[in-house]
Amino acid sequence: EAVAASPLVVACLLDDASVREALAEADLTGKDLVDLTTSTPAESRTRAAWANERGARFLDGGIMAVPPMIGVPEAGGYVFYSGSREVFDAHRETLAVPAATRYVGADPGFAALHDVALLSAMAAMFAGARHAAALVENAGIDRKEFGVLLSDWLTAMAPATAAYAGGPVAEDPTSPAVAAAGDAALLRTAQEQGVDTALL
Template sequence: MPDNLPAPTAPTSPTPLTLLGLGSMGAALARTWLAAGHPLTVWNRSPGRSAELALRGARVADTAAEAVAASPLVVTCLLDDASVREALADADLAGKDLVDLTTSTPAESRARAAWAAERGARFLDGGIMAVPPMIGAPQSGGYVLYSGPRALFDEHREVLAVPAATRYVGAEFGLAALYDVALLSAMTAMFAGARHAFALVENAGIDRKEFGGLLADWLAAMAPATATYAAGPPAEEATSPAVAEAGDAALLRTAREQGVDTALLIASAGSVSGV
């Protein structure tokens, strides 16, 4: 089970760290660490993005290798796993603790952990369950998943918890990525469903703002029921196959009547009859 760990108070001796990657998320992470008093070295492929952070006190490195050399703790928040490999290609990782917050697959995370170990670094994988405005906002509900050696996570928990709450999910390196992608998959399907819903009513003269409020309320009401997928719904509450099939078929017929693509519904339905 995930270990939900709230952000503790700031450490008495702020930990120095390096951050590679200053996109929207990386910049948000950087601002929170600087605001908490942590000595921070930053690097980004596009140097212009570091100007604001330099004014806030960050040290800006000319190269990723220089940034890595500046701190014992190195955090990466880059585009993808290939970007991490490229950025760290010339860096000396011996004796470093590498925390990778880049979205990756479980297999990529395991391979990156082995890669880091070969270069003398300890490794934690992370998955950010937040958008940039949620970083540094304790009541926003955002958090970061972590997997890897528990002792290493505990060693850096205070500094890692500055931007967002932490959830340690296990020692196996690929677990944070698996949790991350699974949760993002559900979110992606939800937003796809919302776009589909708006497409259905697009030309019906319906007030979009009013419909949007109904949609948000309906999804919020249904959200708690998603937890039943852990064990399946109770038998007495389960929808019969015949009713489910009829409902799926009605969704498809309506989409066709409204001229909306049915690919999402076909992919989502467990089984559809009469189509």
């Protein structure tokens, strides 16, 4: 009934399999399907072909926001979109209601690729933060004060991350020898503190 009620169908479910199951019996002829479910690029491309075969136009989305950011423009959340530019343009105002929009290309897999790439960087950042917290956990250091230091340090280092994706490269006067010695100290410290070194 929900699919039949509108020319625009927006799906945001647990995973790609959930979308397939939920829409298995739906008549998508003439519909515009926007899928905001987290998926892989290949899954998004497959879903686009599946939708097209059933008479629908397809637009994939990758949500770059946590629930409290939805519907709050000043929170900075946004959604990547890729696939049919016609669908994006036709429904742009509606799509902008929950969060800002960023169209990243006609390839249906591009939104998912942008989404998962950024989430992967975030996951590594949080893993690093947990590693740092583990190092000082039993050392008699105030955890709240250390948490502030950790946040401030990561914020200060954040601009340098753009270089890894082809952005501007900040000048780094650190010699390779000094960098290698520093990396070795990270490993030795983790071992001394009894923290797993797998992350490093």
